[in-house]
Amino acid sequence: MIVKTMRPALVFSILLCLLLTVNGVLVLDSRLRGQDEKASLARLETLTSGLGLTDLAVATEARYTRHPAVSDMMAPFMDHPGAIEHFPTGTFWLPPPR
Amino acid sequence: MIPKNIEKQLNILDYALSSLWRRRLKSLSVLLVFAAVIFLLASFQMVTQALTAKAKQLLVHTPEITLQQMSAGRQEAIALTYSHQLAEIFGIRKVVPRIWGYYFDEVRLANYTIIGMDLSEIPGNALLDTTLLSGTMPEKAEQGKVVVGQSITKSLELGGRLTFSLFRPDLSLKSFEISGEFAPDTDILSHDLIVMNLADARDLFSIPTGLATDLCVYVTNPQEIETIAKKISAALPGVRVLTRPQIQKTYQVVFGWRSGFGSICLLAALAAFAILAWDKASGLSPEEKREIAILKVLGWETGDILAVRFWESVSVSGLACLVGITAAYIHVVYFAASLFRPVLMGWSVLRPELQLLPRLAAGDILLILAFTVIPYLAATVIPAWRNATVPADAALGG
Numbered sequence: 001m002i003v004k005t006m007r008p009a010l011v012f013s014i015l016l017c018l019l020l021t022v023n024g025v026l027v028l029d030s031r032l033r034g035q036d037e038k039a040s041l042a043r044l045e046t047l048t049s050g051l052g053l054t055d056l057a058v059a060t061e062a063r064y065t066r067h068p069a070v071s072d073m074m075a076p077f078m079d080h081p082g083a084i085e086h087f088p089t090g091t092f093w094l095p096p097p098r
Numbered sequence: 099m100i101p102k103n104i105e106k107q108l109n110i111l112d113y114a115l116s117s118l119w120r121r122r123l124k125s126l127s128v129l130l131v132f133a134a135v136i137f138l139l140a141s142f143q144m145v146t147q148a149l150t151a152k153a154k155q156l157l158v159h160t161p162e163i164t165l166q167q168m169s170a171g172r173q174e175a176i177a178l179t180y181s182h183q184l185a186e187i188f189g190i191r192k193v194v195p196r197i198w199g200y201y202f203d204e205v206r207l208a209n210y211t212i213i214g215m216d217l218s219e220i221p222g223n224a225l226l227d228t229t230l231l232s233g234t235m236p237e238k239a240e241q242g243k244v245v246v247g248q249s250i251t252k253s254l255e256l257g258g259r260l261t262f263s264l265f266r267p268d269l270s271l272k273s274f275e276i277s278g279e280f281a282p283d284t285d286i287l288s289h290d291l292i293v294m295n296l297a298d299a300r301d302l303f304s305i306p307t308g309l310a311t312d313l314c315v316y317v318t319n320p321q322e323i324e325t326i327a328k329k330i331s332a333a334l335p336g337v338r339v340l341t342r343p344q345i346q347k348t349y350q351v352v353f354g355w356r357s358g359f360g361s362i363c364l365l366a367a368l369a370a371f372a373i374l375a376w377d378k379a380s381g382l383s384p385e386e387k388r389e390i391a392i393l394k395v396l397g398w399e400t401g402d403i404l405a406v407r408f409w410e411s412v413s414v415s416g417l418a419c420l421v422g423i424t425a426a427y428i429h430v431v432y433f434a435a436s437l438f439r440p441v442l443m444g445w446s447v448l449r450p451e452l453q454l455l456p457r458l459a460a461g462d463i464l465l466i467l468a469f470t471v472i473p474y475l476a477a478t479v480i481p482a483w484r485n486a487t488v489p490a491d492a493a494l495g496g
Contacts, residue, residue: 007112008112008119011115016416016420019420020420022424023420023424026424026431030431033455034455037455039283040283040284041155043228043281043284044155044156044283044286044287045155046225046228047226047229047280047284047288048159048160049159049220050217050220050226050229051217051220051226052194052220053287054157054160054161054164054340056286057211057288057290058286058443059442059443060209060447060448060449061443068348069160069345069349070164070312072173072338074172087444087445088445089446091357091441092353092358092360092442093352093357094351094353094356095352096352097347
């Protein structure tokens, strides 16, 4: 009932404010997550230098998306002459620049 | 007291919002489709930005130079005797051989990444135990001891057991004992890893003595990486020389809009807007033309009618943008980009717990706006301007 008596611009502004409040909460949460991330980042850096790692372990299905940095552009087509690239992750990852 | 001009614009905004509410079903459909397109674009942008940023932060710690033996366009085992030739190049601090590769578990259909190296040889190994949830890294003399990632523990269904076996190429079994497990927050690097010492990896893969998978070269002065890489290329012609900047560059371009999936997201957005623009540009509906004509008869100027359409478009596109970007952030951070996982990880059996935290810069938001809001504004205001310049009596059919 109250909404009906309000001018539309005011209702719209309230809606925008609500959405911006949600965004504000998300920003605050991202700050907190960022602090947690700093702690884990130190561990990740130690692991990278300690094992000499070259790649992120995101996709484990194909060697050229598991280790794109140390694979060459021919790796997806190496299985046999005329082989085509067939792993789904190949659609997400671009070939490394060489 | 509100200035007269602002009061006028507020009244026009009121009228525009009432007009949108009158056609609420259509407005809501446009808003939802618009928000969905922005959600898709923003989600892709956030996932790639988060992964690229993570890689950028971590890969500054990779070995300065990695050497791989190439033969007939394929990578092969590299001879350890190359170390003697490398020792003659001034500026090289250390050469560490490494055996690594993939072990395909035929029972679980999963690929494990095996890394074998003498950890005491690697610079920066002192704190490696801090990356473990429990246990310690295997010592050089400890045969059969391994450290495993989180996905390996789950995949092998070890329960409380600490031992497991893997097949050698001749199908004989090699037993291992778990001496430690990587912490879950290192999943993005370690979830599929089995780390062991060099001799165990050599035994598991049956790699002859005197060969390794690659050589990690550490240089004294990082400024000289390129110079030393050139010297190595000249000294060892059949060897591929990968430098740290090259590896870092890979991850700056490997996730991008030019990838197949990125192109699909972008093309879907462009197709949606092309259809919308076509619909709008092909002319306003008779009701809309009539509304404009009546407003003109009532004394509204062309500028006022354009302002109504402008506020309508800004309201719809602004709201859609806010909803789309917020939903994309929630999707990426709280649901670990679950909609993209089928493409991002494909047929991978071992999947890491992705903890992505995108940091949207002004440039990223501008890119999304440029692809969405600006075409929408143009697609709605231009037909309204064309119509608003037609005399009212003509529009009413008089």
